[in-house]
Amino acid sequence: xxxxxxxxxxxxxxxxxxxxxxxSYSVGISALHWLQQHPGGGIVSLFMLSSGKKKHxxxxxxxxxxxxxxxxxxxxxxPRDSAVxxxxxxxxxxxSYGKLTFGQGTxxxxxx
Amino acid sequence: GxxxxxxxxRVICKSGxxxxxxxxxxxxxxxxxxxxxxxxKKSLMLMATSNEGxxxxxxxxxxxxxxxxxxxxxxxxxxxxxxxHPEDSSFYICSARRVAAGGGYEQFFGPGTRLxxx
Numbered sequence: 001x002x003x004x005x006x007x008x009x010x011x012x013x014x015x016x017x018x019x020x021x022x023x024s025y026s027v028g029i030s031a032l033h034w035l036q037q038h039p040g041g042g043i044v045s046l047f048m049l050s051s052g053k054k055k056h057x058x059x060x061x062x063x064x065x066x067x068x069x070x071x072x073x074x075x076x077x078x079p080r081d082s083a084v085x086x087x088x089x090x091x092x093x094x095x096s097y098g099k100l101t102f103g104q105g106t107x108x109x110x111x112x
Numbered sequence: 113g114x115x116x117x118x119x120x121x122r123v124i125c126k127s128g129x130x131x132x133x134x135x136x137x138x139x140x141x142x143x144x145x146x147x148x149x150x151x152x153k154k155s156l157m158l159m160a161t162s163n164e165g166x167x168x169x170x171x172x173x174x175x176x177x178x179x180x181x182x183x184x185x186x187x188x189x190x191x192x193x194x195x196x197h198p199e200d201s202s203f204y205i206c207s208a209r210r211v212a213a214g215g216g217y218e219q220f221f222g223p224g225t226r227l228x229x230x
Contacts, residue, residue, distance in 0.1 A: 031216060041150075041203050042223035050216065086155065090217070100146075100207075100219065102155040 003027050006087050006103035013110050019074040021106045023087030026068065033100065034061050034072045035086040043086075046072070077110045084108070114140045116208045118222035125196055126230055133191045133225045135206030141186035142208035147179070150203040150224075162189055196229040203227075 004025045013019055023032070034046040047054050047061040049070065054061050058077075063070040074081055087103040115138040125131050135145060144163050148156040160181050162168040168181035178200075180192040189208075193200050206222040 033219065035221070041205075041226065043205060043221035045220055048218060090219075098217075099158060099161070100156075104155050 002104070003091075003101050004087055004089055004103040006085075006106050008106060009104065010107045011109070013077050013108070015078055015110055015112050017077050017110075019077050019081075019108065019110075021072045021085050021087075021108070023070045023072070023103055024068060025070075025087075025089045025101075027089065027101070028092040029068075029089040030092050031090045032063055032070050033088040033090070034070070035088060037084040037086060037105070039083075046085075074108075079110045079112050082109050114138075114208075114210070114218070114220045116142075116206065116220045116222040118204075118206055118225050120225060121223060122226045122228075124228045124230065127197055128195055130192055130194045131196055131227060133193075133204055133206075133227075135189045135191070135208070135222050137187045137208040137210075137220070140208075140210050142189075142210055143186070144209045145183055145189040146207040146209070146219075147181060147189070147191050148205045148207065150205060156205060159191075193227065196227070198229045201227055201229045 007022045031050045033048050036044045049063045058075045060073040084105045084107050086105045088100040117136045119134045147159045150156050158171050159174045160168040160170045162181050162183040164183050164186050170176045183189040203224050203226050205224045209217050209219045212218045
């Protein structure tokens with residue numbers, strides 16, 4: 001079992017829909033990142049969370065440390081939101097201390 | 113947010129040649145830089161971690177003599193793929209980390225370099 005699991009792996013939505021992507025992890029962490037990767041490859045860091053909730057424009061990220069779960073929400077989705085969304089956690093223990101462990105990514109396609 | 117640049121963005125080379133990729137933190141000093149490799153439809157795989165002025169720490173299975181990393185300053189790290197072969201073709205991404213104002217770390221990613229070895 002991967003240390004970081006995302007769901008769904010693929011997500012298709014119509015423009016305007018509310019979207020949720022989930023991330024569950026099994027290790028102790030000091031922070032969780034949500035990243036966006038567009039076709040062509042460049043990665044943009046959307047959020048870094050260690051507790052609670054953050055909002056930036058139409059994007060909202062939440063984390064529940066006790067349940068080891070985070071969600072990324074997109075309100076009023078738009079075709080330009082189409083990308084791969086990646087959850088990554090910064091581990092606190094073992095050989096992975098301080099390193100980012102990545103989920104497999106969620107491919108989001110928003111149709112007009 | 114802070115900006116990390118990579119150069120070149122795309123490179124095509126012949127088998128047996130060496131290729132250097134630069135990673136720069138443009139508006140901050142990075143205490144640590146990371147080099148990742150990404151295969152098609154796969155997640156990022158950490159290759160090595162480098163701190164300015166010291167030798168890079170390579171992940172298991174990554175050949176340090178093939179992937180030379182130099183972290184000459186707090187704003188520049190380079191990855192040199194030596195004697196490149198077609199199997200080295202991949203998307204290479206660097207990331208730079210700094211200490212956050214409130215404690216902990218912030219990590220920023222470069223736009224990536226697509227290497228194609230013919």
